[in-house]
Amino acid sequence: MYKLLVFTISISATTILSGCGTTSDKSKLQQDKMKTTSQFVYSPKGRExxxxxxxxxxxxxxxxxxxxxxxxxxxxxxxxxxxxxxxxxxxxxxxxxxxxxxxxxxxxxxxxxxxxxxxxxxxxxxxxxxxxQASQNFKAIPLVPNSETMLVSFKNSHGVRWYKTNTGKELSQKKVDILNEINSKFNAKPELIESLIDMRVDKDEFENTYTIKASKEIGFAANNYSLTLEIDSKGSLDLTAAIIYTGRSWLFANNYKIAADDYRWESENVAFTRENKGGKVWEFAVMTEDRNIIMLSQKLANADKSTIRILGDKGKYDLILNSVQKNNIKEVYNLYEAFKL
Known part of the structure; x- marks a missing residue:
């Protein structure tokens, strides 16, 4: 009985040890297999x-x-x-x-x-x-040659490259290119180009001309008087003024008056364009550069109270310029004067 007992214990111990070894080996094999099947090697091999x-x-x-x-x-x-x-x-x-x-x-x-x-x-x-990778390795460069405004970094957002300047401004690649074109073609001073950073600058590729509007220009969205500076391929300057009326009723406008503090002035007949959209009527006129535009823009921008009375066959409308509109006029007019120097 003693021998049988020892034999039985020995067999049991061996079986237990053998079983433990087998379970461990299987587990290791399964883990290795899982690692092999789940492993992924990212390998573009020259592909984009x-x-x-x-x-x-x-x-x-x-x-x-x-x-x-x-x-x-x-x-x-x-x-x-x-x-x-x-x-x-x-x-x-x-x-x-x-x-x-x-x-x-x-x-x-x-x-x-x-x-x-x-x-x-x-x-x-x-x-x-x-x-x-180019954005990560980018080194600061001047906005235009000899400019104190530096492009210090760039990022890509919604398909557009945006540069950040050392003054905290953001400029699109398109605007940087246009500013450099203007600088190169017209030999503009760096300070003049820097003044365009906040302004709306566009290029007509077909006509090869540049249009510049004020930084806070409200466009055709509301009643307004605004200036636009256009520069052609030869560097000639063209300053235009636009008067815009929008409302529920037609004026059938044909001229306008200006009151700038105590100063008064009335235009001759002006051709207004008329449109009807979005439940509103639109009447606007664009005047090309002449002595009146230059003089009137100065008067309107610098007066404490500036009013443009738009007159028509069916009524009138008084456009009272606010501080933003007057600053917009100053901004474009001052730029026009700077380009003439």
Whole structure:
């Protein structure tokens, strides 16, 4: 009985030890297998890469579809910002104006990236990797040669490159390009170019002309008197004034009067353009540069009380300029004078 007991214990112990060893080995094998199957190596191999833009205004990333042509979800901004991905192919699947690329992300996820007409559209929130790397390595440069205003960094937001200056301003790539063109073509002083930073500056590519409006110009949204400076390809200056009336009833305007403090002046007949939209009537006239515009703009901008009475066959309207409107006139007029020097 003693021997049998010892034998039984020995067998049991061996079995237990053997069983423990087997369980451990199986567990290790399973873990190794899981690591092998779940492991992902991000390898673009020279294919075009992109980055989920960190400057996407905290908006989720769009146009990444699990199935081609089906995009019912967005990618969480916090999870994906700064993550890289690459296009699996150079040429997309084309469906009308929509383009579809299969893409692979840094975390191993795969999607169809959908874009409209162009690869990098603002709504998606992705930018080329090269563009992202350029922003990280950017060194400060002057706005224009010899300018004290420096472009110190840039970011890409909704498909547009925005520069930040050492004075805290933000300028689009388009505006920086236009300011440098004006500086180069017309040999403008750096200080003059710097004064354009806050102003509305546009270029007509067809006519090769530049138009400049005040920084707080309200446009056609309300009753207004405004100035616009136009510079043609030869550097000639054209200062125009616009009077805008909008309301519920037609005036059938044909001239106007000006009262600037004690000063009074009345125009001859003026051709007003009329439109009817948005439940309102619009009547406006644009006057080209002459001595009256220059003189009247000075009077209106510097008076304590400036009123323009718009007169028509069906009535009249008194446009009383506020401080913003008067400052807008000063801004453009002073710029006109500076360009003439």
């Amino acid at each position: 890469e992109f980055v989920f833009n960190e400057n996407n205004g905290n908006q989720n990333f769009r146009n990444f579809c699990k199935k081609e042509r089906i995009c019912s979800r967005t990618l969480n901004f916090e999870k994906y910002k700064g993550m890289r991905g690459y296009f699996k192919v150079e040429e997309p699947v084309v469906e009308g104006n929509w383009l579809y690329w299969p893409v692979v992300l840094e975390n191993g996820e795969e999607y169809f990236y959908m874009a409209y007409k162009e690869k990098y559209i603002s709504i998606s929130g992705v930018i080329p990797l090269k563009e992202y």
